[in-house]
Amino acid sequence: MISFGSDYIEGAHPRIMERLMKTNMEQTLGYGMDEYSLKAKELIKKACHNEAVDVHFVVGGTQANLIVIAAALRPFEGVLAATSGHINVHETGAVEATGHKVLTLEAVDGKIKASQVTAYMEHFLNDPTMEHTVKPKMVYISSPTELGSIYKREEIKALREVCDQYDLLLFLDGARLGYGLVCEENDWDLEFISKMTDVFYIGGTKVGALFGEALVIRNEELKKEFRFMIKQRGAMLAKGRLLGLQFMTMFEDGLYLEMGKHGMAMAKKLAEGFKEANVKFFTKPITNQLFVILENEKIEKLREKFIFETWEEVDEKQTAVRFCTSWGTTAENIEAFLEELRGL
């Protein structure tokens, strides 16, 4: 079986594995105090052209989200997110388990607009009994989104402005950031995002690391005692060097973006194949997740050899399905799939 099921189906990029092998028997300090972790943090600051940020590594995305939100909010504060946002749907209530409500905004293409935030805040501020409701304090976005779309420079700037206006924090979940940064539609970089958000993270798990996400914090309040939060939620890896080594490898000579580019090249190849085969897109193909509409019969056939995710029913005969490419996808696998598709 060939899988386009997700972008975490292989291990890690071979250069990362080699680095782990090579350093395996070295003795280092634990909990991220080792030289590799320190070096990796420096490299990420450099990649952001921003020395004013703090960098921390955690093992996974749900951890990153719940730790940032729990660290940033007072008990009665909530986080605004798209109804389709990962924290609202796919983290088993991890945010609520920290005591905070996810306040939802109906999103188009997985994205929330600055004007939606304004409308929400105006409604909140004009409520004479506002203290009976949850106080919004943060805007959570992801780019790429759950639906493969990305936020453009102007959209992020508009969100930053509305956050400044209403004293909200802006948090970007970059689980798939590597693909977003190099896709054709993109018009911003790490420096931009490190200055526009209060905190964001650079996803490793879905972009070629074995595991790990790099949190980048600009907000001074949020920086304070952040390691206590990481430790309390069980996200401070004893062998923290594993995270340091991986991010050092990804950021010392451009591997991170290189992997993103490979994933996008594969996505493009696959998208073109779909177009040639006259397959309709469910959402516009922008990053490494492609959502297409296939007839149920074809889906059944394809699943004999290929793995991909069901997204949602379109009508009785057709279903929207998701294909993921990644740093690890091979051209051969895509060709094998397209051949099968064309043969149907």
Added chain:
Amino acid sequence: MISFGSDYIEGAHPRIMERLMKTNMEQTLGYGMDEYSLKAKELIKKACHNEAVDVHFVVGGTQANLIVIAAALRPFEGVLAATSGHINVHETGAVEATGHKVLTLEAVDGKIKASQVTAYMEHFLNDPTMEHTVKPKMVYISSPTELGSIYKREEIKALREVCDQYDLLLFLDGARLGYGLVCEENDWDLEFISKMTDVFYIGGTKVGALFGEALVIRNEELKKEFRFMIKQRGAMLAKGRLLGLQFMTMFEDGLYLEMGKHGMAMAKKLAEGFKEANVKFFTKPITNQLFVILENEKIEKLREKFIFETWEEVDEKQTAVRFCTSWGTTAENIEAFLEELRGL
């Protein structure tokens, strides 16, 4: 610098690294649904001679502890632990962050006695306003303990009995279980502990894995929907296979105990060296953590070349310090240290 600072200072056993390399580009299902994880679970059940348990993998020990406790207790219930217990001292209030109080018992050598649990429960049950106090529902122990001691078979049986009598769950934190299982004083095995506790874990992080702990659950209530808990707390690794592969490797041909034995052989060598050098022990040397009393001057000298942890001040001139050996400690390093020690 040579380090005896802890048992998580190197990477992983070479056989584990090889397995990770070899399978690196394979495509598998995520979140622990892959074949390696399933196989590893079977091997652990077999090692326990107990098919009735459920096995789950999580990334680290704090996660293991907080997830088990949050899953097992109702909001007004607490967990009994030694004052020196890891959950009471070294997890930044991770248990309290899930809403539960750690109820402490003064421990001798890091161990709590069945009679202490009885006394606590009798006091609780005879309080006419008991609902003003936290209801004890679980006993948390670790073996080896924070002080390197271990629970003996009869002690664990006594705790099981008192737990049955008072409707308490028994949870064993086995972060260093591999060393405990093979130390000279030990008189029990995985089968025994899997039948005596409601839940325990087999530590990987400190016994030769890159990271990871294997939770083994016997209690039927606790088994229910346990994966929801793991996911909610951010402990369900996307590339769950990494945990599966490591535990498969450690349990398919005895590597886990083999690593424990190496760590204990090194501990013995080091302990004998201390004895020969007339160094006094702060606690009896039993497992891979050795606590000795050294003069402050000597400590200063030794720290020019060796890393080890300060434990506590003994008097103005002497301090108790901790030396850890592990699966990765070399005989050469111990010899180098002992030579230096003898030379002082």
Added chain:
Amino acid sequence: MISFGSDYIEGAHPRIMERLMKTNMEQTLGYGMDEYSLKAKELIKKACHNEAVDVHFVVGGTQANLIVIAAALRPFEGVLAATSGHINVHETGAVEATGHKVLTLEAVDGKIKASQVTAYMEHFLNDPTMEHTVKPKMVYISSPTELGSIYKREEIKALREVCDQYDLLLFLDGARLGYGLVCEENDWDLEFISKMTDVFYIGGTKVGALFGEALVIRNEELKKEFRFMIKQRGAMLAKGRLLGLQFMTMFEDGLYLEMGKHGMAMAKKLAEGFKEANVKFFTKPITNQLFVILENEKIEKLREKFIFETWEEVDEKQTAVRFCTSWGTTAENIEAFLEELRGL
């Protein structure tokens, strides 16, 4: 100013105040162990024709809701509620602060249908990665609802069936139950609801008590150690007798329903006045909250002498507003208002 702002704007029914005065200097046990509390519990069981329930008193509605939900759910479980439900909108995230997500269903007239619960559960159960989502475990409804509507006998039976089918608890928030029980459309009684729900509460605060709600628990699991939950959340009144005395007074000779009837008689009088004045209803008048549409100019005029709540904008010139009657509303006040209304 005459107020129709809510049903908690006066103190308590004079018979309750007399009882409090008369017993004021008596010495009783604290925390609800006094004779009055025990007697009140017996009277409520009798009113329910149901000896199998447990009764507990708490000070207010938010407390009642958060305590029941926190007591009933495991950490990864959530509660289904109408988007307009009190717990979802007007309790400052009290439920989330206990760690649980409110899972929302779009409601018509503030009511959720059994078929909506079925649809939600089928979707949940068919999700192959369900453990990435919150597990629904309870259905929360209120009757009367936030919009003044009530659930009919058949609707509640259907919800009970769907709850049984999917292993869900049914919880009814009866903050305004006294008005619902005696309104014309109602077709059920305390016995029915005490047998259909796992837990519900009889609202005192909005139906003539100074404060206090009586939780009635049928579910055996939920009954266990419930007083621990009440105490932990700060809802166990030291002078618990105050709650006991009030509910005893309301249930010893029919005062509770009598007060409900008075509130409904006043609501009817007011509704008829609106009809005569050709005022349009925003929602059908059923219980003691009347939602009508008034021109903004008229609203401004009326607010010189009367208090009532803005509900929502209808168009540029008209707004939906809410008028509440209660056990304490006087016919004179309604007449004064209607005269003013007619004069506009």
Added chain:
Amino acid sequence: MISFGSDYIEGAHPRIMERLMKTNMEQTLGYGMDEYSLKAKELIKKACHNEAVDVHFVVGGTQANLIVIAAALRPFEGVLAATSGHINVHETGAVEATGHKVLTLEAVDGKIKASQVTAYMEHFLNDPTMEHTVKPKMVYISSPTELGSIYKREEIKALREVCDQYDLLLFLDGARLGYGLVCEENDWDLEFISKMTDVFYIGGTKVGALFGEALVIRNEELKKEFRFMIKQRGAMLAKGRLLGLQFMTMFEDGLYLEMGKHGMAMAKKLAEGFKEANVKFFTKPITNQLFVILENEKIEKLREKFIFETWEEVDEKQTAVRFCTSWGTTAENIEAFLEELRGL
């Protein structure tokens, strides 16, 4: 039966009851926005000779404690308290349920010393892995304490200094403040305490109100959005006027201190009776809780007619017991008791 069981065994001072009766049918705004609540807050500020504080009313002491602590601390911060502190022992883990650890200090007479705080903080700050432990952020004291002792002016000043030095908040639980303020040993007043603490509360429940505590907040950070916290934890009484009316009555013409004085006069009378009868004191009699040592036989006899609490076993034949006086204790009851005592 005559009770010395606690100071919450009667209702409220008759003047409070009269005020509630007189205003019963008035219509007011809810949730503490009424004129009585505003007036009461002004009176308390005046009593504190401190216009810079915020005042909020909550229903009970556990609520007051959990709300203040949850509002003040970040998730990884804890509160230092005496091992015997109310929050550590008698609130069913209410503080832990908000996610925070109670860090205990062994107390003499229920009081913690500034030097203990210093020692704790120095240990914490010198721990190289401090982020593995809970960060202390608040010192919780009560005066009178659980053992009837009080903090003296110099002790509180010393605590304030150490709190300033280590960036800690100082919180005083004044559940029995009325008795402490007027006892012979006392050397401070409301102005002093309102300037020395970051937040404290004036207890109503145990000093003559039906229920209610007045939180007085000096700390600017803590003031922010405090009403959200009160509402979220279910402590914002719908008929907030009930709290306002009570505190207005207690603070408009000295009733609060008057009630304290009565309680202390009764305590003195009882203490003298004990002395005359050669009864040994378990702790020095200072406020309205008297702890004496009685022979078990006498206790049994006395319990035929009188209620009082067992404190702890002294030896096989003797037990320490607690007698409480209050604003409501009558001289006749004390005389009746002393007569009985002398007759044994």
